Amino acid sequence: MSFSILGTGSAFGSRVITNGDFEKMLDTSDEWIRTRTGIRERHTLAEGESLTQLACKAASGALEMAGLTPQDLDYIICATVTADYKTPAQACVIQKELGATCPAFDINAGCSGFVYALNVANGFFAVNPDIKVLVIGADAITRLMDWNDRSTAVLFGDASGAVVLGKGNGLKALTIKAKGNTDYLYCINEKDEYVHMAGQKVFQFAVSSMVRDIKKVVKDAGITFDDVDHILLHQANMRIIDFGIEKLGIPPEKFPVNIYKTGNTSAASIPALLDETVRSGAFKKGEMVVMSAFGAGLTSGAAVIEWEI
Ligand code: UT7
Numbered sequence: 001m002s003f004s005i006l007g008t009g010s011a012f013g014s015r016v017i018t019n020g021d022f023e024k025m026l027d028t029s030d031e032w033i034r035t036r037t038g039i040r041e042r043h044t045l046a047e048g049e050s051l052t053q054l055a056c057k058a059a060s061g062a063l064e065m066a067g068l069t070p071q072d073l074d075y076i077i078c079a080t081v082t083a084d085y086k087t088p089a090q091a092c093v094i095q096k097e098l099g100a101t102c103p104a105f106d107i108n109a110g111c112s113g114f115v116y117a118l119n120v121a122n123g124f125f126a127v128n129p130d131i132k133v134l135v136i137g138a139d140a141i142t143r144l145m146d147w148n149d150r151s152t153a154v155l156f157g158d159a160s161g162a163v164v165l166g167k168g169n170g171l172k173a174l175t176i177k178a179k180g181n182t183d184y185l186y187c188i189n190e191k192d193e194y195v196h197m198a199g200q201k202v203f204q205f206a207v208s209s210m211v212r213d214i215k216k217v218v219k220d221a222g223i224t225f226d227d228v229d230h231i232l233l234h235q236a237n238m239r240i241i242d243f244g245i246e247k248l249g250i251p252p253e254k255f256p257v258n259i260y261k262t263g264n265t266s267a268a269s270i271p272a273l274l275d276e277t278v279r280s281g282a283f284k285k286g287e288m289v290v291m292s293a294f295g296a297g298l299t300s301g302a303a304v305i306e307w308e309i
Contacts, residue, residue: 003125003133004168004308006068009061010275011054012043012262013140013158026150033154038238042157042263044142051084051160055138056097058162058268061275062134063098065309066164070100073164074131075124078106079113079267081187081296082140090138100134110185111234111295112176113137113267114161115303119176121165129167136162139266144187146194155236156195157263161271170308172288173220175213176301179205185296206236206294207243213302214248214292221288221304225250229287229307230277234294235259235269244292256282266295283307 018041019030033039045051055078063070076091083090083106091104109116114137121133138160145153184201187194210233218225231254233241238259245252256277265272270291277283287307294300 001125001129002122002169002171003165004170005163005305006166006309007062007065007164008162008271008275008278009058009065010161010272011057011159012272013045013054014049015044015046016041017044019154022154025147026153028150028154036239037155038259039154039263040260044158045140051080051082051090051138051140051158052093052097054158054160055090055094055136055162058138058160059094059098059134059136062162062164066166068132068164070098072132073100073102073134075102075121075133076100076104076136077117077120077133078136078138079109079117080106080138081108081110081266082143091136094136109299110297111236111264111266111269112293112297112299112301114270115174115291115293115301116176116299118171118303119174119301122171122174133165134162135165136160137267137269137271139268141195141266144193144195149194151199152195152197155264157265159262159265159268159272161268161275163271163274168308170306172304172306173217174301174303175216176299177209177213178297178299181298184298203237203240205298206240209294209300210240210244210292211247213300214290217290217302217304223288223304227288228290229254230283231255231290231292232270232273232277233292235262235273236264269293285309
């Protein structure tokens with residue numbers, strides 16, 4: 001027994017910033033951003049909008065799809081590095097807003113946070129399979145942007161994605177890894193509070209960890225690449241996704257993408273893409289879905305989940 005996904009939801013910041021907007025602010029071009037990253041626009045929090053609002057919207061969508069209420073939840077886990085409060089945890093703020101009463105806590109695993117959170121949730125199901133868990137990936141990562149740094153400012157967006165998990169055997173395999181590194185992707189408290197990234201170093205880590213993790217979970221799940229129906233990669237750079245398509249030899253139509261309109265939304269990237277793909281009607285019951293994430297830590301993780309709704 002592991003768990004099954006019962007519902008999905010997502011929400012994006014309501015302010016849209018296009019590449020053209022950046023052309024007016026920075027020494028950059030729509031052409032550079034599109035060809036180097038695949039991004040055309042990204043959504044950020046509007047003035048007065050909070051990460052809690054995005055997370056609650058995503059959570060409500062997932063609960064509604066699952067046919068459940070906040071009172072039905074046994075745990076809320078939120079993966080984030082940009083919570084509205086330093087303390088309490090983002091998950092507790094979400095719990096309050098939703099009117100849930102269960103334990104709630106955050107985890108910080110960068111852009112891999114959602115896959116890490118699925119692994120943590122799986123531990124609760126091992127103890128008691130008759131529970132409901134809300135797992136949220138939520139980041140307002142543009143809060144940590146230096147808007148004068150063209151090498152990071154154009155890459156990111158704010159969003160939240162959520163899933164409700166319940167009794168079942170949908171999760172077939174999962175791996176998480178970390179390779180502690182404070183040089184390639186970091187943001188230091190009380191220093192300058194901006195994200196710094198050695199883009200090419202992270203790119204190299206991303207492509208190697210992604211291919212390694214996907215091969216592992218596919219093998220652990222007892223399936224082959226031919227059995228995989230959908231692959232959801234962390235939406236960090238279209239060139240990383242293209243590399244994955246080429247290296248894995250899986251047809252490109254099996255890789256849904258939304259990076260062109262979202263940018264990199266950190267821990268929200270995979271669950272938000274999942275929700276969009278589910279709501280487009282692309283998933284059929286019994287299909288195999290692979291997820292793969294990588295990010296600050298340096299962390300990475302991947303999972304194989306059989307689609308059951
Ligand atoms: O979610 C966390 C995981 N993050 C990632 O996976 C990100 C991985 N890395 C990347 O996606 C890419 O490395 C970037 C998109 C960040 C950068 O692309 P790149 O092809 O690796 O470019 P680069 O860093 O090698 O920079 C090439 C040039 C440099 O100029 P010079 O030194 O050749 O004169 C940069 O200064 O491009 C310049 N550049 C820009 N030019 C116009 C960097 N950013 C920009 C920009 N507009 N926005």
